[in-house]
Amino acid sequence: MPDERKIILRTSGLTKVFGFGRNKTLAVDHVDIDIYESEVVSIVGESGSGKTTFAKMLLGLLKPTEGEIYFQGKLRDIGSRKKRKEYWKNIQAIFQDPYSSYNTFQKIDAVLLDCIRMRGDGKLPYEKKVELMAEACSFVNLKFEELTNKYPFELSGGQMQRLMIARIFLLKPKILVADEPTSMIDACSRATILDFLMQLRDEIGMTIIFITHDIGLAYYVSDSVHIMERGKFVESGTADEVILHPKGAYTQRLISDVPKIYEEWDLSTVEYSS
Amino acid sequence: MKHTLQQVFSSPRFVVGFSIFMFIVLTVIIYPLFVRADPLEIIGEGTFFEPGVYVSVYDSIGSSPYTLKLDDAAANRIAGKLGDEERLAMQEWLVAYGIPENEIDIQDTEKLLDQWVNNYDPTEKIEGMTNAERRYFQRLDESLKGVLATEGVTIAVENTETGTLEEVDSVEQTDYVNISQVPNVRVLPLGTDNFGRDVLTELVSATGTSLKIGLVAGLVATTIGLILGLLAGYIGGLVDDVIMFVTNIFTVIPTFVLLILVTFSVGQEYRGAMTIAVLIGLTSWVWTTRAVRAQVISLRNRDHVNLSKLSGHSTTRIILLSILPFIASYVVMALILQISTAILAEAGLSILGLGPRTTEVPTLGLMMNWAMIYSAHLMGRWWAYFPVLLVIALIAFSLNLMNTGLDQVFNPALRE
């Protein structure tokens, strides 16, 4: 049955090599991926698997050593600054550590005002801008009047991460790359963050690419999952396929190593190694 | 910002260093307002006058005298002329003359003087006495004349027409003048140097010049270091390679040698204070560049920088807003260190004679240079070099103390 969904982002043989000579490291090894519009994709891997490097290349923050990236069917061209700015209207990111995502010397209003400018609404009168910022804040259950003119260190971690989502609300990109968005958030607040992201997907059809080491999270939110090991995709499929019926040995081991509460967690298969 | 300033001023080391430094700066600014003398003005004929209060003898004669009867006046007068050394010398001569030693009591001033006056004969040839010693005793004798006298002296002025001396005034031994009523009194707390200049005024002016040189040199070095470090660290690639290549060249050549060669080739006529400052700055930016570059490299992969890029900011804007504020504290500390190093470098250059032209302004290094050339240290003329050393040391010390204090403020891990 032909897949009628449109592919929004596609890579072919994407590779990244760091260093040269004897110190060469192959961080991302000829990866092919098809990402469909409005899909929630998770790229799962342990630390050192290359998933963050891969994400940075998708975002255009890192130049690939080899391979091509296709955006909306056409070869991506971010050669000039103008073209990069155009690309970034369509793809944005949320990072893991809410504290380091902010410039501690600027008030948090600056973050939102930058987004307004990027949308092309920089010339609007200030009251109109405030309206937009208040709307974005209320989407994530924050009150703009309480936050305006504050510095990042005056907010809590959860508030800062939610403000990052408010930023996404203002920009409404087609693709969002979320790099471990909840790993530094308290468990009680995680669901809120995930709910907001899902809401954006439902309302504006935003594609979400989760980068995570938490396979439980990947199972909970994603439509499709890719397991990454040492720069390569070792297993891909829908969430149910990959996690409930894993085929590869690495995937199986990864899943069996996560503690379970409904099923029995088998500790006997552990082999000691250094 | 305010919070940072509060923290900075609650660090004890910073406050102490800052106070010392400000004290020096304020002295440099305020002193010339009260003492309007040209620091390079030669006021002493002769070298290395000792520190003290110099009163014009001529004017003190003209001032109205006050009569003070002090018991110890006579004793002080004699003690001034007859120290232990002189008494022993007199005893030596008298013994050599033939007077039995047990008859001489050097503590009994009157008797000793009596014996001397009655017996001393400058023409007497004593065996084993050198010419120099003979002249010494002659001088001693001269200076003793009138030491026990109680009469005053008479001041006479030569009548230009007749050529005779006409009495004008007389001065009694009990006449005293009030210094504040004497028109020409010069306090020289640090005496004069080899040229005869007031060391204190010269020192204040020299400190000012050295501080200016330090500031200019420090600013030049830090600005160059900051710009090169930012560009090399953030842009990377070819720009980084080129800048690092140049930096490495400057690292391999010892800066001080380079400085010497450059100032030497600039030539005497062009060596003004500001020229020297710029030259010092142009040869000492290496360390700052390296340090800034390292910091920038670690900053450029931070999330907020990436987010800035994703928000479409230009490279200049990212460097200025997302990188620069994070290294600002570091740069301030680097600036302080560069100023300190520059002042020491200028001192070093001047001691070698390669400093600013000696005819324009004095600098701390030049003062050291003159003191050394004229052997002040060998002659025990401590006032010509020791205060200068102290000021150089205090400036460097206070700046470094400020730096340590700042370091503790910005790097909480170092706090005790």
Place this chain on the structure above:
Amino acid sequence: MENVILEVNDLTTKYITRYDEDIYAVDHVSLKVEETKSLGIAGESGCGKSTLALSLMGYYFPPLHYTEGEIIIDRRNISGMDPDEIRKSILGREIAYIPQSAMNALNPTRKIINFIEDVIQAHDMYVNKKEIYERASGLFETLGLPAEVLQKYPVELSGGMKQRTVIAISVILFPKVLIADEPSSALDVTSQKMVIKMLKQLLETGFISSLIFITHELPLLYNVTDDIMVMYAGQIVEQANAKEAVFDPLHPYAKGLMGSIIVPESGLRDVKLTSIPGVPPNLKNPPSGCQFAERCKYVRPVCKAMSIDLRDLVDGRAYRCIIPEDELRDLYQKEADQNAR
């Protein structure tokens, strides 16, 4: 009831800030751990679980100060003991503590065996190096660590290996109680599993008499510990055996916490994760009444008026809420039904 190895009654400790403010990080905590049993302490950042771990050792240094309460290890009351006495006879021997990221405590310039020698000699045990080596390699082999590790430097070992080494060293004097604070958080899942297995083995083989496991990851506690204690704002809010705590929590905070667990198991995709709005209270100015009241869905006026005590139920179960247990279960059931629709 088996032998109670660790008994804590009303332990209260506080931090004194440099502005002379008192922060009660551990507020009247009582617990009991029996021989061969393990207790898990769950809670989020700032709830006081790490401070509790420190406080249990009886070894206080500023800004942490002991206020009141008793700590009894194997019938020996150590609260109020002289710090030197505690260091010599209690730490390492009666009670051992593995702090978070303990593997970073290994001196990078010395071999593992040197570290073990230091530990043993610091406890005034005059054993020669050969005996130490034999004892250590015996212990390591039993725990599944190769004896070559002893001759290696920390930098030559992986993260998981280092953590297991540190755990092995901490039990070398066979303490009665082992407190592990987030022993596996910084590790990848495979190393984490190995650490967990080792801890369970220590308990099963009798190297340690009891285990206290502190973490914010509830699935770990469910698989490792017999009982679970949930802390919030320095107080215990729920205490039950592992199964009850995870599947039948009573305190609204515990309920919310259990509802936010994510595991890669079938059926989970259809469950709605719960989340609790707001943030924990600032312990510098704790609110009057129930500490959780401002975030609680079921709050009533009386909750903010008076401080709430732990309500004891049968079998050592307890929770800190004014609402009776049946009413709470009813409320939870109603909510679950609503969500299902």
